[in-house]
Amino acid sequence: MEIREKLLETKKYKYNYIELLNDNNISIKILDLGAIITEINTPDREGNIENIVLTFEDYDTYLKNPGYLGTIIGRNSGRVGNGEFEIQGELYKLEKNEGNNTLHGGFNGFNFKRFDFKTFKNNHEVGVIFSYLSLEGEGGFPGEVLVKIKYTLNNENEFKISYEGKTNKKTILNMTNHSYFNLSGNAKRKITEHLLYIDSDKITEIDNESIVTGKMIDVSNTPFDFREPKKVGQDVYKDYYQLNITRGYDHYFELNNNDEEKKIIELYDEESGRCLEIYTNCNGVVVYSCNYLNNKRLSIGRELEFKDAICLETQNIPIGRNNLFIEDSIIDSNELYSKETIYKITIK
Secondary structure, eight states, X not given: OEEEEEEEXXXXXXXXXXXXXXXXXXXXXXXXBTTOEEEEEEEOTTOOEEEOBOOBSSGGGGGTOTTOTTOXXXXXXXXXXXXXXXXXXXXXXXXXXXXXXXXXXXXXOGGXXXXXXXXXXXXXEXXXXXXXXXXXXXXXXXXXXXXXXXXXXXXXXXXXXXXXXXXXXXXXXXXXXXXXXXXXXXXXXXXXXXXXXXXXXXXXXXXXXXXXXXXXXXXXXXXXXXXXXXXXXXXXXXXXXXXXXXXXXXXXXXXXXXXXXXXXXXXXXXXXXXXXXXXXXXXXXXXXXXXXXXXXXXXXXXXXXXXXXXXXXXXXXXXXGGGTTGGGTEEOTTOOEEEEEEEEEEEO
16 A cells, blocks of 8 residues: 655646555545545456546646535535524524525635645555644634544555544534546446445435425435435436426435444446445435536546536535524534545445
């Protein structure tokens, strides 16, 4: 196993660039800006090594990062209804960067922050720990929060993301990673042909602004039932009111089991043989099926297209209007926020 570091200088920025490599030809490439995962390179069943996440062609695109490719999301993941919440009788107004609402931390989310970092290596794994101090009032959020994001890779082909946060004042914190997966390699085929399994009986209903309403929808007999593996594209274009709002999947699935030792999500590309097993202690996952476009070029030599990839954003439930579900995001000054997601790369 190996770690490589280098300084990547572009027209607009100087990035620290970290690469984690194991002994099985798997490598993870990460920037200190936003702790962004730019590449996950892994062999298919024939041994061909290709990238299984979407990557911008020009790294300076990450400075604005339309679509949040590969980045850490925070302080909040998903949307906060009306861009405000109340803690202990005090109303906090956040940056509204999506209409009336706050998306992924607002205009100054973690995806725009330069993280400090420290690499490490031992007999079992290689990794890097990113840290960032989010000050009181940043984006409108209360409290000072120190976050640490640890990426590790081992020879069992497990890529782990560990999230930690400590605050000096009661606040909210709900982090995730926003990588766009396509296991075909270099996005040769659409995500619609991938098989997806999710151990979830319920999703949260959203309104026409994609804000959670508080109603839980039983996935039975709906396009959201992935309790048996099925192709992502099997139901994604069906005429169903929740899909019509978002042009596809962009919903929070409540997981039946958040045991880190039990697989709760699996993504599989039959043609390449690549399979991604996901384990987490988060309460749910937001599944996003690449429903909106931008005019930025990818490393594969073209612009992003509909259903090019899928995001599997393990997290707790987003915050709706009037403090709905806020209890899942609150942390106290004496509490450690601690979440973990493991992506195990296998071949079938």
